[in-house]
Amino acid sequence: MTTHKSEVLVIGGGIQGSSTAYHLAKRGVSVRVLEKDTVSRHASGVNAGGVRLLGRNLAEVELSKTAMERWQQLDDELDADTGFRARSLINIAADETDMETLRSREQQMHELGYFHEVMLDQHELRERLPHVAQHCIGGVVSEQDGYAIPFHSTQAFRIAAERIGAIFCEGEQVQSIRKVGDSWLVATETQKYQAEHLVNCAGAWADLISVMIGDNVPMSYSAPMLMITARMPHFATPVVGAVSRPLSFKQFENGTVLIGGGAKGFADRANNTTRLDYSLLASGAHHAIEFFPIMKTACINRMWSGLEAYMPDNLPVIGKSIRADKAYHAFAFSAHGFQLGPVIGEVLADLITEGESRFDLEPFRVNRYERKVL
Known part of the structure; x- marks a missing residue:
């Protein structure tokens, strides 16, 4: 041999x-x-x-900042279409407790010399996300962030x-x-x-x-789940997360909406397979509706999960x-x-x-x- x-x-x-x-x-x-x-x-x-600098663990910030610089020119460097789009990422504050969490984070980041996370008040949030639920009172944005395929x-x-x-x-x-x-x-x-x-x-x-x-x-390892809708009228340009809720979604250029949030299915590593937990996916859909009532009209087109490692x-x-x-x-x-x-x-x-x-x-x-x- x-x-x-x-x-x-x-x-x-x-x-x-x-x-x-x-x-x-x-x-x-x-x-x-x-x-x-x-x-x-x-x-x-x-x-x-997700191509995210926002909310990184402090140990990862320098790595993530350098990676973000690379993403801006990565298509040209690799002579390929990675699907990268700089759309910004907003983490939404649902209440005053969330805003206090963001203020504390802002102070910590500024003391370390990091200024890429910018607080948003309720008016600024609604300017960027007109369809956000009325109870949301602010958030934080990282302008360079976005997504790729x-x-x-x-x-x-x-x-x-x-x-x-x-x-x-x-x-x-x-x-x-x-x-x-x-x-x-x-x-x-x-x-x-x-x-x-x-x-x-x-x-x-x-x-x-x-x-x-x-x-x-x-x-350890697990099976994070995702679901994507059929096409919808455009309502959200930024990638969206939440400060203290399991929410993560983005609307693509074709109108489809990808919904995540970290809910995990069942992982069978030995057999290379995963299985969905539909009750947790339903909870994820409810969280999306809680922040964006327009999502009540969404039709789920596909759901899946992958195998991911965790420390x-x-x-x-x-x-x-x-x-x-x-x-x-x-x-x-x-x-x-x-x-x-x-x-x-x-x-x-x-x-x-x-x-x-x-x-x-x-x-x-x-x-x-x-x-x-x-």
């Missing part, structure tokens, strides 16, 4: 793995991506497509990477990983691969790959392996990693080619939940 060799082997063909392959290939590094199904088959192809974006990275030499191998599920000398040896059912560097971008299966590498993580703190794992040399992780983006894709590939390429990243990756280290030995 032939052993396929490259300088870097990336496990996982989602947006993080595809972006990593692109950034490495740009630097002249030979890279191969192993995907157990097809590229963008799971979370990276079926998520809500997940499948198109991930495929754009894949195609751009292939143009400059990256190789993608689909239908290749990793069965074993071992380190022999300075090389990583990876076996699938039918092939063998060898590389100096190994990158774990395996999404909802990343904890299994981590164990093979030598790093244990308390990762207990909802922050991803990004950085070098703790127990193995020349191994790296980028996974568990906890249903908000799509926007970070353009910068995560750069971070991993920097770690591999330069040995360090200009970003502070300490909050994302793979062993952050391990008990310290006194």
Whole structure:
């Protein structure tokens, strides 16, 4: 059996793995991506497509800001249509408690030198969202934010990477990983691969790959659900969320409305499948109507879910392996990693080619939940 060799082997063909392959290939590094199904088959192809800087955990803000800059020119860079639209993102305040939460956040952000989140009063909210419910009293907006089409974006990275030499191998599920000398040896059912560097971008299966590498993580996985309506008259240009309610939706240019909010279905990772929880989807529809009464007229056209990985703190794992040399992780983006894709590939390429990243990756280290030995 032939052993396929490259300088870097990336496990996982989602947006993080595809972006990593692109950034490495740009630097002249030979890279191969192993995907157990097809590229963008799971979370990276079926998520809500939010390109969000608003409301980021403070540990992620610098990464997210850089990623947002990349998104503005990403179509030109990749010579592709990612579907990116800068429409702004508004989180709606339903009551005074929500407004107080926003004021507290604003003070914290300003003290750290961040001014991209701008408070809106009730009048300003209604100017931007004329159909918002009467009880809503304000909100916060990030003007650069918007959305993209997940499948198109991930495929754009894949195609751009292939143009400059990256190789993608689909239908290749990793069965074993071992380190022999300075090389990583990876076996699938039918092939063998060898590389100096190994990158774990395996999404909802990343904890299994981590164990093979030598790093244990308390990762879980779930099945976030989405639904989309038939076409409606245009009523909302910005992407919409809520401060303290499980609401997330956007109206596309063709009039359809995508409704999310984080409700989770049933995930069967072993069999590569998910199952919808219709009661939670119904609750999501009610939340949409609560904020936008016009949604009473909506007709749901389709519903689905994908498999997504989560860490207990909802922050991803990004950085070098703790127990193995020349191994790296980028996974568990906890249903908000799509926007970070353009910068995560750069971070991993920097770690591999330069040995360090200009970003502070300490909050994302793979062993952050391990008990310290006194």
